[in-house]
Amino acid sequence: MNEIQYIGEHLLPGQIGRLTIVLGFVASFLAAVAYFFAEQKKETAEAHGWLKIGRWSYIIHGLSVFVTIGCMFFVMYHRMYEYQYAQAHVSDDLEMRYILSAFWEGQEGSFLLWMFWHVILGWILIRVSKSWEAPVMAPLALIQFFIGSMILGVYIGELKIGANPLLLLRDVMDLPVFAQADYAALLNGNGLNPLLQNYWMTIHPPTLFLGFASTAVPFCFAIAGLWTGRHRDMLQVSFPWALFSASILGIGILMGGAWAYEALTFGGYWAWDPVENASLVPWLILVAGIHTHLVAKTTGYSIKSTYLFYLLTFFFIIYSTFLTRSGILGDTSVHAFTEMGLENQLLIFTLFFLIFPLTVFFLKGKTIPVIAKEEATGSKEFWMFIGALVLLFSAGLITASTSLPVYNKIRELFDPAFEGFVIQDQVAHHNKYQLWIGVFVGLLSGGTQYLRFKEPNFSNHTKKFLTHLGIAGIISLGLTFLMGQWIQVRAWQYQLLLFTGIFSVITNLDYLVSFAKGNLKLAGSIISHVGFGLMIVGILASGLNKEFISTDPFTQRGLLNDEMLKENVILFKNRPANMNGYQITYKQDTLVDRLRHYDINFKKLTKNGQVAEDFTVRPTAQFDNQLTKVAAYNPDTQHYLDKDIFTLIRTLPLKEADVNERKRLEDSLNFRIIEFPIGAIGSFTDSLQTEDSLFISTFDVTIEELIRNASHPDYDPKPKDIAMGLKMKIQERGKPEVYDATPVILLRNNLVFAYPIQINDLAIKIKLPSEFLNKIFETEIELDFKKFLMQKGQSINYNGYQITLDNIDLVDPLSQNTTNKNYFAQKGDVAARAKISVRKNGLPVPQVVEPIFLIRGNQPFPINDKLISEGLHFQFSNINRETGKMTINIAQTDTDVNYPIEIATNSLRTDYIVFSAIIFPGINFLWTGTIMMMLGLAFSWIRRRQELYRSK
Amino acid sequence: MKKIHLIGMIMIGIAIYLITTAGTEVATYANFESARQTDQPVKIVGTLVKDKAIVYDEMKDPNYLSFYMVDDNGEERKVILGKGKPNDFELSESIVLTGKMKGDDFFASEMLLKCPSKYTDEEIQLKSQEG
Incomplete structure (x- = not known):
């Protein structure tokens, strides 16, 4: 072969x-x-x-x-x-x-x-x-x-x-x-994928993967510690690494949430999606490990559990790799990787990192020092360990639910007819359980701060402990009540969670002032725990009171179930819509690269009619790589200190969203050609047959003016273009509104392009056919010029007009200071201009004409000018240097040229968007809180690292 | 017995309790037949009937979408969704709906689409031959 x-x-x-x-x-x-x-x-x-x-x-x-x-x-x-x-x-x-x-x-x-x-x-x-x-x-x-x-x-x-x-x-x-x-x-x-063409995709994966990779270090130290038996030393050297890892992995997860909130269309920051859960679980176990690690370093308790937590952390990193990359999640997740056919290899990978560390642990775990006496109930180490167990418990619950597809797969192996289970409502399911985790963590992270390590005698400390706990509790209750008014927490479970969140903030602040006395050593832990409390407040405020602005009372027709929220409204261009206290106006849209930006203005008025809020959001529609179809809608958010207003386009008119659809719809339009002269009023009728009646409407069209160098919203002018526009007014008979329209036809490099005008309110589309251009050029070619030799200042008579050559000068090619719209200056041009004024019956005609005699590249080009209202054409064709006489050719044509235009009715509107706007109150508590959690960890990492180096 | 062990056992107890009682939140995918039997919202998987009318007229109501779907048993029903029409709806390979039967129609509150992954398909793009 x-x-x-x-x-x-x-x-x-x-x-x-x-x-x-x-x-x-x-x-x-x-x-x-x-x-x-x-x-x-x-x-x-x-x-x-x-x-x-x-x-x-x-x-x-x-x-x-x-x-x-x-x-x-x-x-x-x-x-x-x-x-x-x-x-x-x-x-x-x-x-x-x-x-x-x-x-x-x-x-x-x-x-x-x-x-x-x-x-x-x-x-x-x-x-x-x-x-x-x-x-x-x-x-x-x-x-x-x-x-x-x-x-x-x-x-x-x-x-x-x-x-x-x-x-x-x-x-x-x-x-x-x-x-x-x-x-x-x-x-x-x-x-x-166009959905991934944004800066989040540039920064989120490297951060998350650094987080993933960094969990390997505590894991390897755990293996090494068990292997060598140098447990105490291991606890010293690995602590900064564990803190670093928790901080980076946390930031990576946080970025994922911020991406979901800001750039994707899920309308939230956390959806308990299996892929999200898969990276949260190792973080939770790692954080549990950091708590027992601190206990182990300080007291010698909990060393075994620290080992187990670090080993498990890395196992769950591999397990999450297995879940997201093997395709096992199927349709339970919106963002898993595509399959590669490596499921079995991934399975071996995962099982190895379960069996290998556990084997090392069981073989070598005997060497770990264990304190026989139990932790005192009033000691910090005891309650920190409980806290770590709560985190592990949380991780276990999340894993159990996330692993449902794995469970289904195993059942299927034994029983091919087995039908897989799914969680009916993922978000409600997880929230229901994690709420209690939040309550416990809030209480523990608050109360435990007041306790002491290796408590020798709790009874001495009891009074101080209870005083601070009591006062913090009372303050938190008060704040919970006030906050509860603002964010309208009703269910007692949520009130309890709100209380524990606030309690965590207050106790940690009190601890900073009364116990730590500004000691930097403890700052990391305090920052993180205050952050946790604020996060809880933010979750409740934004989650419970998420409110759709975009509900239009007029679309509530009881057509659907009452419990269904109306999330979307239709917005017409430049037509303000009032909803939920806001006046929302879709102003304009512009295409930049593959993004069409929609400027949407929000105004909130006070009772006195004063503007309280006034801002413009710019959500976008992102087109695919070939610019043929909308690939995604990207939201835009207005940030306030106390709330975010999140806005998103849901749907565009079909014609705007899909080029093929536009072509199909355009082709199905029934254009008819009508010819009118300038100044005349033409009319046409249109009939619309609906189920029960026939509508007949008549439209009047007035052609006002022929425009050279016309402009159009979609037309991007280039030199040498010939762009003709026809300005007209259109009115539906019997209606007061008059609409302006200037459709444009462009001749560029011998190709003709039409720029139609859509009058949405009349459902009419107007364009100029190519015959329109023929009509204009025909009239110019067939001109029957009469030749005059004129000097500056001289007047002649032509067809009853008195025509005067007022002046001759050169056009400045830079400023192109001529009224002759047919001339486009080029470098090296010598353009002589004849300024001509016309009198009709002794009265001056307001327009001045400026025919140009152009020398370009040693070639003479006369550039005509025209007095449109009179149908007079002027050509400046020669300059005789010896006599000083100019050759001016004049012709007159019929001003009543019939210009053809194409009109179609029932053209679908394109001037609207289907739009959604949501208020997230208190979302900044969430971001501040989560960022503080990670910063606290990072702070502890830096401090513990310094401590380690100093001790060496 | 140590306190820690006691707490650990309580936690395991709670976990077992939670997992066993989560049964109502976890179920196999329903079909139109089983959805008729219950008042609870159910999840149904099916495919869009592409040759029947997909009604979405944003001018009338931007929160109303209706279409026909076939479930795993081959039963075809009209579905009404109280939300807008998602991008690429027509291209969906399968649909997961959450909602209830009301009369002959299925009223959905949530819809998840599984779309063919456009960017990993077997089709390789060639540069246009001209120019």
Whole structure:
């Protein structure tokens, strides 16, 4: 068989990249093995050799990952569509600022992003962890070995191991185009999903994956601690890492929520979607681990649970990877990755990181020191441990619900007829349980602050404890009552939750003042716990009182169930609509790149008629990469300190939303041609047959003026264009409204373009047919000029007109200071202008005409001018230098030219949007609170790190 | 017995209680037949009947969408949704509705669409041959 010799392929980056994928994979394995022996044989002479091999292997592994990523960027940047990954994720029209997003849009790219962070973290660990290097790096290299296998792309028999991101398209697909040797030049890419073309997609994944990757460090320290038995030291060195991880992972999750709230159309920040839950669960367990870690460091209690929490955290990271990437979630999630056919490999990956750490724990857990005496009930360590259990409990409940598809799958294995279960109302289901978690965490994070570690004698402390608790409780009750008025909390469960949230804020503030006395050591914990309380307040305020502005009382026709909220209203352009105290006006729209922005003005008036709020939001409709169809509607939000007003376009008129629909609808319009002279009033009738009656309407059209260099909202003028417009007025007989319309026809490079005008209120569409242009040019070609030789100041008589040549001068090409609309200046033009005035019956005609004699490139061009009202045409065709006489040609035509126009009735309106607006009160409590939680963790991380370095 | 153990056991007890009582929130997908049997809102999976009328006239009511859907048993019913028409509705592969039967029609309060993922399809774009 003849092999095709392909041309135009770039094989080198693929060869390099595929090589480094394998090299990186092997190097990670080698690093894991070498570090393993470096630790196992640490008392022997070989240990140092093993350590060096391990270190160099990991460095080479890291470099290989970088080169692989570099090769992928190279083929994507140069749009080498012969590579499957480039073809799938970039396209000719994709802006380069989205190349990062395109890189991690696919599973392979996001695996590499994850590995990238493990490389960076690993290199830092090699530098800083000294005696911990070998036992910590061995498990980390093992993790890289597993992730690396996901992009390997080799087959062992029938089993596919990984998906290689640098395969050629012709190796993964069989397309007819591959029969052509130069196919590579013919391909175009699919590009990036338009929904992902925003800055969130640039910043959210790297942050979240750094969060994911950073959980591996406490995990590896936990393995190392169990392995070496150096539990106390492990607790010291790993604490900053755990705090760092919780902070970054938290920020990553938070960004996801902010993206959902701000850029996507879900109308909220958290939907308890399985993919969201999957990253929340490890964070909750990690935070539980940080609490027991602090207890363990300070008191020696809870060391075992700290180990378990860190091991579980990483397991749940892998489990979330399994859930989101294996396709098992099916239609229960709106944003899982697309499937890759690697389910079994992911399953092995997941099970390994369940069984391996548990095995290490059960084999080595005996060496963990345990204090025989139980924690005192009045001690901080006891209640912190309870708090950690509550967090674990929360994680367990979320996991149980999120894992329902896994449960279904297992049942199906045994009983193929089994019908899977689904949660009926995901949000209500989770809220119902997590509400109680919130109550417990709020109470514990408040009350526990007043307790002391290793409480020697609680009875001495009891009075102080109860006083502060009591006062904080009373203040919180008062505030709960006040807040309850504002956000209208009714159900007692929510009132209780609100109380605990406020209680958490008040107690922590009191603790800062009365106990910590501004001690920075405790600031991180206080910031985080105050943040938690504020978050609870924000969730309640925005969730319970979310209110639709966009409910129109007139559409409530009892057609549907009463409990159904009317969320959408229709807004007509420039027609203010009043709803729920706001006057909302859709002002205008503009197309920028692929986004059509809609300016929507909100005004809120006080009782005295004064404007209390006045703002404009700009939600957008985002078109697909080919600009043919709306791909998504993006909301816009007006932020206030106490509330957000969230606005979103739900639907556009079909004609606006879909080019094909527009064409279909336009084609079905019944245009008729009518001819009118300027100044005349023409009319036409239209009949509309409905179910029970026939409507006949008559429209009057007055042509006012022929406009050269006409403008139109959709027309973008260029030099040398000939754009003719016909200004007219249209009125439906018997109605007072008169509408202006100026349809335009454009001649550009011998192509004709029509710019029609839609009069929405009359459902009429008007355009100028191409015969219109013929009509204008015909009249000019057939002009019967009479030649006059004139001097400056001279007057002649023509057809009863007195025509005077007032002046001759040159047109300044920069300012183009002429009334002759047919002239467009160009560089190097010499344009002589004849200023001519006309008198009719002794009275001056108001318009001055300026025919131009143009020399352009040594060629003479007369540019005519016209006195439209009289049908007089003037041509300036020569200058005689010797005599000083100008040749002026004059002709008169019939002013009553019949201009053809095309009119269609029943044209669908295009001047409206279907729109939704929601008020989220108190949402800033949520953002402030969550950001404070993460900042508190970050603060603690920095402080604990400094503490660690100082102690060394 | 330690206090911690006691608390742990109480938590496990609550968890078991919650999981067993969550039964009403968890159910298999219903169909039009089983939806008729209950007053509770149910979830139904089905596919859009593309050759029957999809009514959405935003001029009349921007919160009214009606269409026909076939459930897993092949039963076809008119569905009325009290919301706007989602983008790409016609392209949906399957529909998940939450709502109740009322008479012969299904009144939905929520609708989730599963659309074919446009960006990973087998179709490879070629550059236009001209120019």
